[in-house]
Amino acid sequence: MFRHTFLSVICCTLLAACGGSSSGNSSDETSSGGQDSSSSGGQESVSIPLDSQFYGLWTYADAAYVAVAKDTVTVFTHDLEKDCYDSGLFTVDASTETSLTSTDVETGEQATSKFAFVDDYLSIEEEGEVLYFQQAGLFDPTPSCGSYHDVTEVEVALDLSFLPPYVVINRDAQDTGKVEYDYAIRFDVNKSGTLDAGDVALIIRHFKSDAEYPNNHSLAITELEGDIWSYMPRHQQDVIASEHTNTELNSVQVEQSGNRLTFTVDPGQHALLAHINEETPVQIRTFMNYPEPEAEVISEWSDGPWNWSSKLHQDALPDSGFTQPNFYSDMLIDDAAADLIQGESMWVDIKSVKFSFTK
Structure with missing residues (x-):
């Protein structure tokens, strides 16, 4: 069954990207610090914020962006065919220094993500899938690919x-x-x-x-x-x-x-x-x-x-x-x-x- 996690939002755009690595990095290692993260469907309350070294705006080959903050994660994906941006909104339910459990605002689905640095890349793992991101500068997610609520x-x-x-x-x-x-x-x-x-x-x-x-x-x-x-x-x-x-x-x-x-x-x-x-x-x-x-x-x-x-x-x-x-x-x-x-x-x-x- 398809799960609407923030990596899955990106993978829907990048298709075969999941399970692979970004250019110039073939490592598939993930954070070992995520072993004590909450994965019990939100039953565990936030105890330790995600380490601030993971905060900021990160990009995957300029085709996807992830904005990681203490309480939220925001995902942007660039539809190259339509030349527009989709976005996914996630709120943090529980976290450790190297992992967080988040809920999709639109669907209510929940997943746990693990964070680590591999060389100069930020790695994010969800359910065995890993993507690697680089620091991004200011970018402009315009236009959108359409309203989620048919508002014109x-x-x-x-x-x-x-x-x-x-x-x-x-x-x-x-x-x-x-x-x-x-x-x-x-x-x-x-x-x-x-x-x-x-x-x-x-x-x-x-x-x-x-x-x-x-x-x-x-x-x-x-x-x-x-x-x-x-x-x-x-x-x-x-x-x-x-x-x-x-x-x-x-x-x-x-x-x-x-x-x-x-x-x-x-x-x-x-x-x-x-x-x-x-x-x-x-x-x-x-x-x-x-x-x-x-x-x-x-x-x-x-x-x-x-x-x-x-x-x-x-x-x-x-x-x-x-x-x-x-x-x-x-x-x-x-x-x-x-x-x-x-x-x-x-x-x-x-x-x-x-x-x-x-x-």
């Missing part, structure tokens, strides 16, 4: 207490490299209950930089554009970082209408977006870093820097953790007014968010 478009309408017709970026008062504005729709696609490796977000984000705009430049927030950001483990570190590449397939359509920002994206654009639907846990985060707010009043605006005493302003929906769109009527989630986590600005004060999934 996702629309997220974020209503704020006030959103001005323009904002000022690259302010003199701001330090270079700091985030100035950040509006994020985060999806817990691996359903781990936390934002971690394998998750994905739609984000408008701007860092102060002289690369594209001059200092003290005014523009509509939508001109900053939206992007798809994925969360991946740093190499051999217990650190999760958000990352993206500046390509057309990673762009998110964003429109402003009054105090509303509307994000629109096709799940076919990115392999991780292929997993989202109305049951995917979500979290909305807004953030603004605005040191030395100006005192000048703009009478046409209901809020602005003249009202603020704080440098940092942020809000979240829900206040902590995640929620699901299908828990709410019409997938409309309301938030209490003026309940910011930090600061006073209405520019980041979430009023509500509404989700739409077209199938």
Whole structure:
């Protein structure tokens, strides 16, 4: 009977790869440290995290990628014929320093994997099959090979207490490299209950930089554009970082209408977006870093820097953790007014968010 483990996901793409070795390495040895790993169907709880030397993004001949983290494993496979990416999401149930037992988020199937280094290669063994991986750099799993839930478009309408017709970026008062504005729709696609490796977000984000705009430049927030950001483990570190590449397939359509920002994206654009639907846990985060707010009043605006005493302003929906769109009527989630986590600005004060999934 076929088992849906993360090596089997790769082998389905590579066909005859299982049981063999990567180019330049013919060893079939596996980790001896995996003998005490949990293989009892999840009955044993996590005791020792997988050693961080195994963390990071690894590749098999650029045809498959495995992102290994303490609590999750994410697999990407490149369909060369269609030139698209599939992905598999796995959460860790139990582990030792050299092995882990994981569950496929989509199918619920479970398997134990053993990790070791053979020369410069990371070897991963499952059920007697071994593949060898090399360290990978930043890569772009776009486009996806299709939605797992037949979703063709996702629309997220974020209503704020006030959103001005323009904002000022690259302010003199701001330090270079700091985030100035950040509006994020985060999806817990691996359903781990936390934002971690394998998750994905739609984000408008701007860092102060002289690369594209001059200092003290005014523009509509939508001109900053939206992007798809994925969360991946740093190499051999217990650190999760958000990352993206500046390509057309990673762009998110964003429109402003009054105090509303509307994000629109096709799940076919990115392999991780292929997993989202109305049951995917979500979290909305807004953030603004605005040191030395100006005192000048703009009478046409209901809020602005003249009202603020704080440098940092942020809000979240829900206040902590995640929620699901299908828990709410019409997938409309309301938030209490003026309940910011930090600061006073209405520019980041979430009023509500509404989700739409077209199938």
